[in-house]
Amino acid sequence: MERYELTAASIGRIEGSATLPATDDGLCLAIGFFDGVHIGHAEVIRQAVSIAEERGLSPAVMTFDPHPRAVLGQDPQFGTVLTPLDDKLSLLAELGVKAAYVIRFDRDFAEISAERFVRELLLPLGVRTAVVGFDFGFGHRGEGKAESLSAFSGGAISVQVVEAVFLDGCKVSSTRIRERLAEGDASVASQLLGRPYVIRGEVIHGDKRGRQLGFPTANVKAFQPYVIPRNGVYAVSVDIFSASGRIESSHHAVLNVGIRPTFDAPGGEVKLEAHLFDFEGDLYGRELALSVHTFLRPEMKFDGIEALVAQIRTDAEQAKQLLSKMTANDS
Incomplete structure (x- = not known):
């Protein structure tokens, strides 16, 4: 990955960065689009914050903008949003997140392999633990799964998968x-x-x-x-x-x-x-x-x-x- 657009900070902005700002502490990173930041998403975030506290890591989120499905033309409904980016960041901050990395999703980024995503994006950030939802996929055509995060990092990244949350069955x-x-x-x-x-x-x-x-x-x-x-x-x-x-x-x-x-x-x-x-x-x-x-x-x-x-x-x-x-x- 030669260049990508990044927004990052303690729920703030650093735009157009060609390199990712690493943190002094390792990261416990929740990864996902989090459209709506609903009660299922909140459980992912809460677990990330809890694990970060237990392991002495900094709780953070990586999300994407705009919605990958909208960019790839997979579903026109995702041209609309439940929570615009600014609102999403505010909700994440309320849940205890200390930093948000917002990746501008475009067709070039969609071509990045799952292995490159881990080696060139997550490891340079200092990610030690990744927290993801049960249906998490990443990289080109969603080739990467939760277990790929650990495999492609050579075991440097541990993974916590959060199961689905149910309401009224x-x-x-x-x-x-x-x-x-x-x-x-x-x-x-x-x-x-x-x-x-x-x-x-x-x-x-x-x-x-x-x-x-x-x-x-x-x-x-x-x-x-x-x-x-x-x-x-x-x-x-x-x-x-x-x-x-x-x-x-x-x-x-x-x-x-x-x-x-x-x-x-x-x-x-x-x-x-x-x-x-x-x-x-x-x-x-x-x-x-x-x-x-x-x-x-x-x-x-x-x-x-x-x-x-x-x-x-x-x-x-x-x-x-x-x-x-x-x-x-x-x-």
């Missing part, structure tokens, strides 16, 4: 989360993630029709190509960020995902419109984080404005009750 996976979101099952998606599904974006100008109906909405343009849940209405919580990136305030809300069939023709752009409870003010240009909790109903076309307004009122009351109960249970 089914294996936890990023694919399953995507499927649940596609069905609108935000509650199960949250259980699989270990937290609510979050979409971050900026408030942009819309047609201001919600204000005319008595329910002003924030029209949110997502920052990244997130996996968008099924069209419909959801109970959500919303964090409003300041210009410095800190959470300024949090609110319960009702979110409509869809094309607004009462007003717009079929086939239009899917929009994210949130009506925040107990909020007054101008949100244009502000960053919001939408935490999606519960699916209330599918999107539908109404015969008139009065029927639509009545349903919005019902949706809002249902969302308030659900979110208040959720808040009470968490306290």
Whole structure:
């Protein structure tokens, strides 16, 4: 491997490095894409952090960007993300990771053999222990398996394989989360993630029709190509960020995902419109984080404005009750 793009640091950035920065301490390295950083991924990370502490190593993660399947054209759904890179790094830091190595995945990198991956990437980093999931594969065409990490390192790297995590008898996976979101099952998606599904974006100008109906909405343009849940209405919580990136305030809300069939023709752009409870003010240009909790109903076309307004009122009351109960249970 002559050159590759690398991002590395204590959840920070060193870009375009031609050589890997070694660490003074050896690494206990969790390796994977970790799309969603779900409860199965969290178990991999927790074991890496625990082993690092036991063996006097530094806990770290190696991940890839963008998704290998998207680059190789194996599955178009992986052009969307559950957790953009910055969010992923923040979640890994919360789990106790001290360094993240982000490999820019492209077709050249995909040609690297499993042996070169170990000898020219992992060993120079000072990896002493690798922690991987049960379905781990690496190198050209996935030729390398967990046991290859030890074999190609001449035994210098020990390997810990973490078995699958199950929820309600089914294996936890990023694919399953995507499927649940596609069905609108935000509650199960949250259980699989270990937290609510979050979409971050900026408030942009819309047609201001919600204000005319008595329910002003924030029209949110997502920052990244997130996996968008099924069209419909959801109970959500919303964090409003300041210009410095800190959470300024949090609110319960009702979110409509869809094309607004009462007003717009079929086939239009899917929009994210949130009506925040107990909020007054101008949100244009502000960053919001939408935490999606519960699916209330599918999107539908109404015969008139009065029927639509009545349903919005019902949706809002249902969302308030659900979110208040959720808040009470968490306290």
